[in-house]
Ligand SMILES: *[C@@H]1O[C@H](CO)[C@@H](O)[C@H](O)[C@H]1NC(C)=O
């Protein structure tokens with residue numbers, strides 16, 4: 001026993017050394033696809049700015065040109081419509097009227113994710129169509145308890161002019177028609193971006 005023990009310890013040590021060496025070598029290989037980039041090359045030399053965007057989001061179920069459609073029905077065991085999913089391609093306009101200037105669209109889906117109340121999981125991209133913002137997007141992922149006066153949703157990123165963007169959106173219902181489910185919601189988005 002007295003002789004076996006040092007040999008056992010030695011073999012355990014050399015085994016773990018081999019593993020350490022192997023993972024260290026893997027680490028070197030893994031890093032080869034990453035490189036540091038000068039932020040100036042990506043146009044990020046400017047100071048980050050804070051902007052406030054205000055517009056109206058129109059969820060339209062009624063009429064001949066709906067922009068919101070239920071795609072997964074709610075669980076029949078739920079009183080709050082849990083599990084129901086709607087897909088949207090909603091217009092974003094400058095003013096509360098649908099006829100006011102189109103600024104972009106909200107594309108994505110929302111799902112009823114709360115068993116106790118109406119609390120939606122919102123997953124949508126706002127794609128802008130005007131001026132220099134044309135084609136740039138911001139991504140929103142958050143919780144929306146629609147019967148609260150103001151709901152806050154995180155902006156988790158963006159593309160185009162909104163690369164590296166982050167911030168939050170405050171949503172407040174401007175108009176809701178219970179008969180059809182149509183809603184107009186004011187969005188105030190506070191965004192840090194370059
Ligand atoms: C829900 O629907 C399933 C399948 O159609 C049915 O078996 C079940 O009894 C329903 N539950 C309730 C609470 O209505």
Ligand SMILES: *[C@@H]1O[C@H](CO)[C@@H](O)[C@H](O)[C@H]1NC(C)=O
Pocket residue numbers: 129130131134135
């Ligand atoms: C926005 O971009 C699209 C696609 O590149 C283009 O067809 C459209 O004319 C542009 N709109 C404006 C207002 O610049």
